[in-house]
Amino acid sequence: MSSNHRINGARLWQSIMEMARIDALPGGGCGRLTLSDGDLEARKLFTRWCEDAGCTVTYDRLGNMFARREGRDPDALPIAIGSHLDTQPNGGKFDGVYGVLAGLEVVRTLNDLRLETDAPIEIVNWTNEEGARFAPAMLCSGVYAGLFDLEFALSREDAEGLSFGDELERIGYAGSEPCGAHQFGAFLEGHIEQGPVLEANEEVIGVVTGGQGQRWYDVTVTGRDAHSGSTPMQGRSDALVAAARLVQEVQRIALAYGPDGVGTVGEVHVSPNSRNTIPGEVRFTIDVRHPDDAVLGGMDNAIRRAAAEEQEAKVVLDMIWHNPPVKFDGNCVGAIEAAAKNSGLPWRRMVSGAGHDACQVARKVPAAMVIVPCRDGLSHNEAEWAEPDHLEAGCNVLLQAALTLSRQMVLAS
Ligand SMILES: [Zn+2]
The missing domain is CATH 3.40.630.10 (Zn peptidases)
Structure with missing residues (x-):
């Protein structure tokens, strides 16, 4: 040797x-x-x-x-x-x-x-x-x-x-x-x-x-741009508020699949990103991982359910990568x-x-x-x-x- x-x-x-x-x-x-x-x-x-x-x-x-x-x-x-x-x-x-x-x-x-x-x-x-x-x-x-x-x-x-x-x-x-x-x-x-x-x-x-294993998603949340002062709180379609709920869901899901499950939203783009306009569009990323592919599939289902249940804005979830x-x-x-x-x-x-x-x-x-x-x-x-x-x-x-x-x-x- x-x-x-x-x-x-x-x-x-x-x-x-x-x-x-x-x-x-x-x-x-x-x-x-x-x-x-x-x-x-x-x-x-x-x-x-x-x-x-x-x-x-x-x-x-x-x-x-x-x-x-x-x-x-x-x-x-x-x-x-x-x-x-x-x-x-x-x-x-x-x-x-x-x-x-x-x-x-x-x-x-x-x-x-x-x-x-x-x-x-x-x-x-x-x-x-x-x-x-x-x-x-x-x-x-x-x-x-x-x-x-x-x-x-x-x-x-x-x-x-x-x-x-x-x-x-x-x-x-x-x-x-x-x-x-x-x-x-x-x-x-x-x-x-x-x-x-x-x-x-x-x-x-x-x-x-x-x-x-890991899955990566691109998420687009579409609401409606509107004036922040003259638009009542009721009836708004605020893409950022909807996105924020989904970010919390990602964390909740990862914790529920712990200790091995992890989930992260690391990138967020807000449009028009202006102080006095209700955000009409938010794009963000999700990264979830687990050593067992079947469990990772369960996390994927839970994320899709959360996206489908969002009422305030339209959510499009695009899984760009599944790495077993x-x-x-x-x-x-x-x-x-x-x-x-x-x-x-x-x-x-x-x-x-x-x-x-x-x-x-x-x-x-x-x-x-x-x-x-x-x-x-x-x-x-x-x-x-x-x-x-x-x-x-x-x-x-x-x-x-x-x-x-x-x-x-x-x-x-
Ligand atoms: Zn490296």
């Missing part, structure tokens, strides 16, 4: 800090939206680092990036390690970036140790994991796995009406390889937890066995679990609360994840923070698991 091989934690930390300078925000976070100029700069830096580490970098039709370190066996499918380099508008330094740069650190370590693997190792940067600029999230790993089609992805629009396809062309990352054609033997993702469980239990490694729960591959989970045990650090098995690229990829390729704690469970926030020791420990688990899965060989020097 390769149990004494270790990554360079200081180098990993330094790379994360350097990447965080691109689209850095005053509060210590990053606002690096998909297919922005900052995304382009991040891709260039990533490419330079990978090429310096001897990798060949390619990208597919949706700009998903693959940096390949060759193995001894030309027929072996690559063992891939990766995540995403895009962030939320007020995101942190670690969400996604850690997983990509942990893959890079594994490759750099293999180079330092002069270790050759049977299977090639690839580092992956999935385009548009966050879904903040172009909904839905995990869009391009989703196309890769066959959950969405290519045209759907290319036609996504941001708030300004710019399309994903045009913006991808603009930054020069519309490759020729069809999305989904790239082959992997396995895909491993490292990530911060984005929740409080590991920290609360003083554990360092989360061995992720799968991801929970996913179970990770036993062999990949086993490799990560063995590495976690081997680390001597406290660890646990868990289902991921957040969606991740690995949850999409797992529908097509054997996949698994390792997660590490983040301070106060906080993520999608500029104050997001992970301890260098924890990031290093998670990366060592990735190294061990990748070596196990790629059947490492020592290079004769």
Whole structure:
């Protein structure tokens, strides 16, 4: 076994800090939206680092990036390690970036140790994991796995009406390889937890066995614009009042399906958004999740009932995404679990609360994840923070698991 091989934690930390300078925000976070100029700069830096580490970098039709370190066996499918380099508008330094740069650190370590693997190792940067600029999230790993089609992805629009396809062309990352054609033997993702469980239990490694299901909705509530002073309270059709009732319903439903059910209204647009006009239209989003798909279906029914019962305004509910729960591959989970045990650090098995690229990829390729704690469970926030020791420990688990899965060989020097 390769149990004494270790990554360079200081180098990993330094790379994360350097990447965080691109689209850095005053509060210590990053606002690096998909297919922005900052995304382009991040891709260039990533490419330079990978090429310096001897990798060949390619990208597919949706700009998903693959940096390949060759193995001894030309027929072996690559063992891939990766995540995403895009962030939320007020995101942190670690969400996604850690997983990509942990893959890079594994490759750099293999180079330092002069270790050759049977299977090639690839580092992956999935385009548009966050879904903040172009909904839905995990869009391009989703196309890769066959959950969405290519045209759907290319036609996504941001708030300004710019399309994903045009913006991808603009930054020069519309490759020729069809999305989904790239082959992997396995895909491993490292990530911060984005929740409080590991920290609360003083554990360092989360061995992720799968991801929970989620449903996303776009809701349009249509009432009637009217003067706020001369329109009596009776007979109004106030879209915001109706929307507010539905927001409370989402919370009530999530609590009723607890403790595993969660529900959130995170985005609201009020029209005309004027102090002295009764709101005639409100558009908002709903995000509900549960590890059991049947229970998630029950939450969906309850939300539809609440929307149908609203009297004051017309409610149109459009479910834009249903992502069923996913179970990770036993062999990949086993490799990560063995590495976690081997680390001597406290660890646990868990289902991921957040969606991740690995949850999409797992529908097509054997996949698994390792997660590490983040301070106060906080993520999608500029104050997001992970301890260098924890990031290093998670990366060592990735190294061990990748070596196990790629059947490492020592290079004769
Ligand atoms: Zn992420």
